[in-house]
Amino acid sequence: MFSHTVFYFFALLAVASAIMMVTRRNIIHSAVYLITTLLATAGIFLQLDAEFLFVVQIILYVGGIMVLFVFVIMLVNLDVSLRLVQFNHQRFVAGALALILGGQVFIAFRVGRGVLPHPVLRSMSPKNTEAVGDALFTHYMLPFEIASILLLVAMIGAVVMAKRRV
């Protein structure tokens, strides 16, 4: 079926480039693979009829946050760091524990399969952006304002942290 093909394409792209991101030696390569993962996730959002989030993901994540990452990498990148050991001492224990965590959640999903309601196609509003904006400015007005204050605080904090002399 067509929608399954689209899903598998984006899912495999996301997972493969996420694995590449975690294992690469060069940080710039990692950043580019993370961008690929985020774009594939944007495709998943589009498949789930979340057009506004699709655009926000591309503009904000890929265009904003990742550009910030690449700038910082260019500011701090050392050629020496390419020749160092890339994984820490507890890597085997930590990797095994992370896989166990993933396995536990996987088992929980399998056991709890019947709990989820059967997916019926409920009609989404065709005007996705309008619906999101409506919810954001009526029901979620206070969280919206708090988020803007959070952004202001983060902006001031980032400037103070990156300044040479406070």
Added chain:
Amino acid sequence: MAPTMISPDYYLMLSLALFTIGVIGVLTRRNVIIILMSIELILNAVNINLVAFSRLWGDVNGQVFAIFIITDAAAEAAVGLGIILAFFRNRETLLADEMDLLKW
């Protein structure tokens, strides 16, 4: 638009895979920037869940929460990268296991 929705199990599994890869990255890598990028990956995996269930219920609330999470990710990345810059200026290193000023 697809005539029927893909079962949310698929999205849960995709999200779980991305989350686990992100956790592995946070726990095993030495470079702080890659640790921060793995945290972004984890937040992204959570967003997939929220949007998938938002689609399942035909409701827009999950997407609003995803927007708040993206806002948090932006704030966290800005402050985290500022801290990394300040730290790099003092110690000339990016390795998480050499950040031991408070250890004795």
